[in-house]
Amino acid sequence: MKTLLTFAxxxxxxxxIDGSLGMGYGLSSSTLLLTFGVAPAVASATIHLAEIATTAASGISHWKFGNVEWRTLYLLTIPGAAGAFLGASFLSQVSGAAVKPYISLFLLGLGLYIVCKSFTRRNIQPRSLTKGKSILLGLFAGFADSTGGGGWGAIATPVLLSASHDPRKAIGTVSASEFAVSVAASLGFLASLNWNVLNGYWILTLMGSGIVAAPLAAFLVRKLPAKILGPLTGICIILLNMHILLRA
Incomplete structure (x- = not known):
């Protein structure tokens, strides 16, 4: 019971955190599962199965609050799902720990860029990534998300913010598109792993608690001004990836 309460x-x-800043669910949850001695592939599978429900709730909530940019959502979703499926199949065979430091170093640089730009440039007009860049971002972020147990938001959100996207729209769009990524990753893991290694109670507990938090997170994104959301997200990116690099 204590374990389930901890998971909740x-x-x-x-x-x-994930719904209000656009990142953090996979990293936080995978850290907990790995602390309990769960294998990386099983931990990532557990998280992505739980995220099918939590990302659906988060996506609907962000849509209701007007936080979604539909063009970017469409461009990210299909390549993101493809990358996630490939990443899940890959992680089922090897460990993704070796590439984590390189991804974290890239994200750390983006985080610094976002924070610096937030304090040095004002009244930036939101713009969208090109179609090609959006597809590449989806493939890369989806693959990294599956292999690292999380990372869709940690990669996609800072890239969109660095391209001068409205922080509210960037966070809402990334959160909404994560549903397809979670479904694809789960299918990849289920096709490669033995279902008996998964703990249904853990999955349901993560699902239930995440669904409760999703509407509150979307509400916070709607209410917080962009001048706070941008730097706050950048600082979060820096701290999370410094932690990963120091442990690598």
Missing amino acids: LVGFLAQL
Whole structure:
């Protein structure tokens, strides 16, 4: 019971952070599962199965609050799902730990760029990534998300912000598109892993607590001004990836 309560608390806080800053659910949840000695592939599979429900709730909530940019959503979703499926199949055979430091170094640089730009440039008009860049971003972020147990938001959100997207739209769009990524990753893991290694109670606990937190997170994104969301997200990116690099 104590373990399930711990999972419920982590799932709630992780979704609250992820839905309001566009990242953090996979990283927080995978850290917990790995602490319990769960294998990386099983941990990532557990998280993505839980995220099918939490990302659906998050996507609907962000849509209701007007936080979604539909063009970017369409461009990210299909390549993101393809990358996630490939990443899940890959991780089922090898460990994704070796590439984590390189991804984190890239994200750390983006985080610094976002924070610096937030304090040095004002009144930037939101713009969209090109079609080609959006597709490449989806493939890369989806693959990294599956192999690392999380990372869709941590990669896609800072890239969109660095391209001068409205922070509210960037966070909402990334959160909404993550549903397809979670479904594709789960299918990849289920096709490659033995279902008996998965703990249904853990999955349901993470699902339930995340669903409760999703509407609150979308509401916070709607209310917080862009001049706070941008730097706050950048600082979060820097701290998370410094932590990963120091542990590598």
